[in-house]
Amino acid sequence: MEEKHSHWEPRIVAFLCNWCSYAGADLAGTSRLQYAPNTRTIRVPCAGRVSPLFIVRALMHGADGVLVSGCHPGDCHYLEGNYLARRRFGLLKRLLEYVGIEEERVQFAWVSASEGGKFAHVVAEVAESVRALGPAQRLISARDQEGAP
Amino acid sequence: MTDLSPAIRDAARRLLSDGLVDVVIGFEAGPIPLRSSPCFARDAAEVERLVWNMSCENNLAKYLPRRRERVGVIAKGCDTRSIVGLLREGQIERERLHIIGVPCRGLIDRRRIESELAGREAIDVQEREGEILLRGDGFAIALEKERYLHASCRACRSPTPVIYDTLIGDPVAKDMAADEYATVREFEALPTGERWQFFAAQASRCIRCYACRNACPLCYCTECFVDSTQPRWLSPSTDATDALVFQIMRVMHTAGRCVDCGACERACPVGLDLRLLTKKVEKDVEELFHYKAGLDVHEPMPLSTFSPDDPGDFIR
Numbered sequence: 001m002e003e004k005h006s007h008w009e010p011r012i013v014a015f016l017c018n019w020c021s022y023a024g025a026d027l028a029g030t031s032r033l034q035y036a037p038n039t040r041t042i043r044v045p046c047a048g049r050v051s052p053l054f055i056v057r058a059l060m061h062g063a064d065g066v067l068v069s070g071c072h073p074g075d076c077h078y079l080e081g082n083y084l085a086r087r088r089f090g091l092l093k094r095l096l097e098y099v100g101i102e103e104e105r106v107q108f109a110w111v112s113a114s115e116g117g118k119f120a121h122v123v124a125e126v127a128e129s130v131r132a133l134g135p136a137q138r139l140i141s142a143r144d145q146e147g148a149p
Numbered sequence: 150m151t152d153l154s155p156a157i158r159d160a161a162r163r164l165l166s167d168g169l170v171d172v173v174i175g176f177e178a179g180p181i182p183l184r185s186s187p188c189f190a191r192d193a194a195e196v197e198r199l200v201w202n203m204s205c206e207n208n209l210a211k212y213l214p215r216r217r218e219r220v221g222v223i224a225k226g227c228d229t230r231s232i233v234g235l236l237r238e239g240q241i242e243r244e245r246l247h248i249i250g251v252p253c254r255g256l257i258d259r260r261r262i263e264s265e266l267a268g269r270e271a272i273d274v275q276e277r278e279g280e281i282l283l284r285g286d287g288f289a290i291a292l293e294k295e296r297y298l299h300a301s302c303r304a305c306r307s308p309t310p311v312i313y314d315t316l317i318g319d320p321v322a323k324d325m326a327a328d329e330y331a332t333v334r335e336f337e338a339l340p341t342g343e344r345w346q347f348f349a350a351q352a353s354r355c356i357r358c359y360a361c362r363n364a365c366p367l368c369y370c371t372e373c374f375v376d377s378t379q380p381r382w383l384s385p386s387t388d389a390t391d392a393l394v395f396q397i398m399r400v401m402h403t404a405g406r407c408v409d410c411g412a413c414e415r416a417c418p419v420g421l422d423l424r425l426l427t428k429k430v431e432k433d434v435e436e437l438f439h440y441k442a443g444l445d446v447h448e449p450m451p452l453s454t455f456s457p458d459d460p461g462d463f464i465r
Contacts, residue, residue: 052397052398052401053374053382053398056394056397056398057382057394060390060394073457073461074457080455083455083456083457083459084452084453084455086455086459086461086464087437087438087451087452087455087459088401088404088452089463089464090433090437090459090460090461090463091401091404091405091430091433091434091437091452092401093463094429094433095397095400095401095426095429095430095433096397097341098336098337098344098426098429099344099345099348099393099397099426100341100342100343100344100345100346100347100348100349101345102341107465108463108464108465109464109465110464110465122465125465138345138349139390139393139394140390141384141388141390141391142386142388142389142390142391143384143388
């Protein structure tokens, strides 16, 4: 167990908006920026597409942290998807903290397509804060508790 | 306290005989004292079954969506707030609905009364001047009603219907100074680990019967996410994680819509503190978006609208 723990790296599911953060991640790559390899990207058409259920399910099935990143206010490709998402995530974040999920497990960011540097920076910060918490132990699905990949 | 049952029966009888509605949904006496069941009265004979008392605990707004008939419904303050929400969401037509509003003096928690009786069985229950009189084989006791109200009724701020066509009974005043979120605030102050322990323990007792969902007037989806098999979001097991996630998602779905009628908690057969979750979200909606559900038919639901100035300090 000790041995396993010392090699542990946080696994972070990143829901990235196709119109901004996904391109921002791409820009970070094409700009040859080094960033933490902890994210597993899921491309979504808008931050507004991300249901709270997606976030909770990620935590149930092996994610140590979740990052949702979308367009800055005013920049949404669908005009208001990110505004609607902001309300929903504000409530979800407070609710998860309330039931006892550590605050840093679920994080949100606005990253535009031109912000490759910011993307790398956000991922580094999220990875660092989740690493400090250690492996997720709460909300793990019983089916996944043993022999998780 | 006057018994409002005769006045309710009169109103129901008139609605049916005037042909204004096809059915009146109200309450009838249940099989045992302290229990009432929803009752669907379609003619004068069935109207005679209608009663009104402190055990009329269902939120009858539950029966309104997708009903083809013209309906008369007996509604407490909280029920009318649910109706406002359903009207706003386009689930019911105002023209086909006749609301018989009844100001509510609070529902009593029969479980706490039962524990007071310690195994003895009450055969007759009466309500009189703030007291509950229970009589059974060889005993007669009087309990102070206020102390046996449901927690949701004690926190209630709208005992008087907010929308109605007919009002039966006098409006009930309520102390608006008391902090309706006191329990939530206390719980928020606990350390994260303790909060987790509490909810993990609660969830481990959940039997996933979905009585909470089925009692809730807001849960009118044709297919609930929890019943979906394509994709299968949650396993139908009684595993505590699945149960807790079900509850988290249930309160997220009712966020900004829940009027704290308490029907979910009253329906729970294992007595989970479900309002500790719903009330938290209600509090956050009020704090973040300055919205209180079920008071204004014209105001948009908080999660289907936004303001450019919404709090966003949690976003990097």
